[in-house]
Amino acid sequence: MRWDPARYLRFGEERSRPFADLLSRVPPVEEAEAPGASPLVVDLGCGPGNDTPVLRRFFPGARIEAVDSSRQMVEAARASAPGPDVEYVRAEVRQWLADRRAAGGEAPRAIVSNAMFQWVEDHLELMPELADLVAPGGSFAVQVPANFEAPSHALLRELAARPEYARHVTEPLRAASVRAEDYLRALARPGWSVDAWETTYLHVLQGPDPVFEWISGTGARPVLGALPEAERERFAEEYKARLRRAYPVSEAGTVLPFRRAFAVATRI
Secondary structure (H helix, E strand, C coil): CCCCHHHHHHHHHHHHHHHHHHHCCCCCCCCCCCCCCCCEEEEECCCCCCCHHHHHHHCCCCEEEEEECCHHHHHHHHHHCCCCCEEEEECCHHHHHHHHHHHCCCCCCEEEEECCHHHCCCHHHHHHHHHCCCCCCCEEEEEEECCCCCHHHHHHHHHHCCHHHHCCCCCCCCCCCCCHHHHHHHHCCCCEEEEEEEEEEEEEECCCCHHHHHHHCCCCHHHHCCCCHHHHHHHHHHHHHHHHHHCCECCCCEEEEEEEEEEEEEEC
């Protein structure tokens, strides 16, 4: 699937806000062991670079390794948030983990991730392995959307299951949300302290069909990208009509409730 950085960034501020909320609960990053060296922070699923300034604000003086599996996202990130303090790496998370284990080297002071793990199969089993990379006193912090049972996603699955669309859509669509409690259980082990919670954001969106514009940049991509042009246009119009009924316009705008799960695991 191709990512469209420009479409994703139409709601960049709303997408970055949960990341700032996550980082506010991460303990301060200590200095690197080597005198004069900067601590290392890893951002898994860096997207188009809109979260890099947020990382710089929370971890001043840190070196950032920003990882994403999408070539389009990595290219956009290099262009939008360059600097000697950040290295952008294109890699799928499991390959990145294998490469990191093979290479050894410096242990990160923090590994953070904003809205990536919902795309990773069996990510609950993977998270403890990634957390084990951090240095003593370091943290593994994640934010994952937990709204896959919301009308936006239920309507997407319902419409994509119709025969004229289903024959083109081969990638399964997630139907169940993971809860903060699941992350707590996955990451709580001897030698670790885990803080987990959930937040529902009420995003007030403006413009025509804003919920479609939001989800077409993320959760609807597997469907929209799989459909031929004619079917894609017909699907989009039907989907927009259903979303307008599910998310009516108010005086303030279109309100999109969005539940997210958070977890910060700190190595004691």
